[in-house]
């Protein structure tokens with residue numbers, strides 16, 4: 001219990017940092033924003049206005065622009081996910097790589113939901129740290145099998161998502177293919193057999209597709225309730241007559257669906273693989 005609370009606490013603290021990274025990181029169309037300045041007029045904002053727990057009163061003193069409150073959900077999500085990971089894995093070394101993956105996918109998901117982008121500047125460093133981390137644990141524990149399965153699954157999941165990307169690039173962007181490298185690495189590392197690794201990757205793909213449909217429905221329904229400003233796509237402004245696209249054809253970020261499907265399968269892996277998991 002103390003371990004779960006400690007991880008939740010670390011998650012809450014780390015969540016504020018992740019939220020800042022998600023705001024700052026540039027993507028291929030520029031993007032990124034310094035959270036200590038106003039988005040509208042670039043005037044400096046007070047330190048308190050940059051905190052995730054600030055009040056409605058956080059308006060820019062120069063232009064009265066409301067400073068967006070996107071940080072609190074990231075902070076809460078990080079605390080909750082860290083608690084869930086700690087609860088499933090417990091105080092063992094295996095918790096560290098999964099906490100790292102959680103932090104990476106929360107940050108990537110936050111950027112994807114806000115900008116419909118998975119920036120290389122966030123993805124590739126996460127992948128690099130993941131490879132080094134799992135490699136270091138392989139050396140420390142004297143067992144490289146899981147690490148090698150991770151590397152193979154990394155390539156395999158990337159190739160698997162390349163197929164829908166080539167057929168339908170509008171539905172599954174190349175950023176999602178690159179995200180699959182990171183997810184495949186950790187899915188493969190989790191399994192104790194090659195067949196288990198293949199199973200986790202395929203299940204993660206199928207569950208990701210299902211979550212993706214839910215994300216589209218969620219965004220489509222959200223826009224009908226809250227207007228076109230709900231999870232807006234910067235590349236495709238709403239039609240001028242204000243109409244809505246059909247619910248099942250609402251384009252929505254796919255990264256969070258893929259990422260959280262993979263994390264769910266890693267956390268459920270001992271059951272899915274009947275014990276042949278590194279978390280068993």
Ligand SMILES: [Zn+2]
Pocket residue numbers: 038039040041042043060061062063064065
């Ligand atoms: Zn301003």
